[in-house]
Amino acid sequence: MSKQALGMTFRLSAVALALAAVPASAANWKYAIEESLNEVQGVYATKFKDVIEANSAHKVQIYPFGTLGESVDVMEQAQAGILQFVDQSPGFTGSLIPEAQVFLMPYVLPEKPSELDYFFKHSKVINEHFPQLYADKGLELLSMFPEGRVHITTQKPFTSPEELNGVKIRVMTSPLLVETYKSFGAVPTPLPWGEVFGALQTKMIQGQENPMFYIESTKTYEVTDVITDIGHNIFTTAVMANKAFYDGLSEQDQMLIQKATAEATDYILQYREGLENDSIAKINAAKPDMQFVSLDEQQRELFRTASAPVKERFVAMTGDSGKAVLDQMSADLLEATGK
Structure with missing residues (x-):
């Protein structure tokens, strides 16, 4: 057995022991998220839990970020069946499912909430293409939803890719995000969130990207001086x-999970409205x-033009499968925006 395999076995064994404290029951489902309970994923998971428990005898236990390790550890546990549910962004699953990185491409998703909501509810790329890609990795895709516009925090203001030259920006462990920030002029630095x-603090990096609510809730603003909106993406x-867990459920339980998923998705789309402005107010107060800083359209065009080759990099990384995903996503976005 390789050192990597031994390491994974050790991590999974440790987590299995930790979870053994929870009473073993087929009706006690474990759900891990990448955020805290009061952040967007936590709010979604809590709504999901409430619907499940209000309509059945099942229980859902939510594990916030950090309780079961970093994102890579949590995904291993989900694939191994230690966890029944997991919430994780394409920024981390992109290494496992390269096509999922389509959601990381800059200047693709619309910023208008009504168009964005329509896309996530009705797009064929999410509802028809992605389920098989996730199934191939032992995962049942239940839902995808937007958490908020991505902002970049730095120590100094910038308005062009040239002004990001040499600036170390933390990114999630996604090859496409690395390519994106290279195109932005920065030095992309993949790091676990922890x-x-x-x-x-130590100036090992000079910036990072996240939605405004996460910058506020994690107090990232305390170790940064500027928050910039270049309009490049939606988290x-x-x-x-x-x-294997999902396929082994009764039809009744599968329908229950679909009901909880639909209600939690509707709930979170409404919940996130106004969240960004509330977060800005909290940061301003603190x-x-x-x-x-919000770049104007002329300034954004500099980043849009610089990052145009990222689409070609995506296709090169993912081949015909990625091209099919990209083509379908483009068609879905045209329908969502009415263009």
């Missing part, structure tokens, strides 16, 4: 179940000298 705050996440 290391980011300290890396910003997306995916809710998954272990496929740090009045924080600079908020």
Whole structure:
């Protein structure tokens, strides 16, 4: 057995022992998220839990970020069946499912909430293409939803790719995000989230990207001076179940999970409205000298043009499967935006 396999076995064994404290029951489902309970994924998971428990005898136990390790550990546990449900963004699953990185491409998703909601509810790429890609990795894709516009935090303001030259920006462990920030002029630095705050404090990195609510709730603003909106992306996440677990459920339980998924998705789309402005107000109150910068259309065009080759990099990484996903996503977006 390789060192990597031994390491994975050790991690899974440790987690299995930790979870053994929870009473073993087919009706006690475990659900891990990448955020805390009061952040978007936690709000979604709590609504999902409420619907399940209100309509059955089943229980759902939610494990917030950090309780079961980093994102890579949690995904291993979900694939191994230790966890029944997991919420994880394409920024981390992109290494496992390269096609999922289509949601990381800059200047693709619309910013208008009504168009964005329509896309996530009705797109064929999510409802028809992605389920098989996730199934191939032992996962049942239940839902994908947007968490909020992505902002970049830095120590100094910038308005062009040239001004990001040499700036180390933390990114999730996605090859496509690395390519994106290279095109932006920065030095992309993949790091687990647990290391980011300290890396910003020690100036090992000079910036990172996240939705505004996450910048506020994790107090990332305390170790940064500028928050910039270049309009490049919407943070997306995916809710998954272990496929062997899901396939082994009764039709009644599968329908229950679909009901909880649909209600939680509707709920979170409404919940996120106004969340960004609320988060800005909280940051302003805590740090009045924080600079908020929103690039105008001419400035955004510099980044849009610089990152145009990223689409070609995506196709090169994913081949025919990725091209089919990209083509379908483009068609779905045309329908969502009415263009």
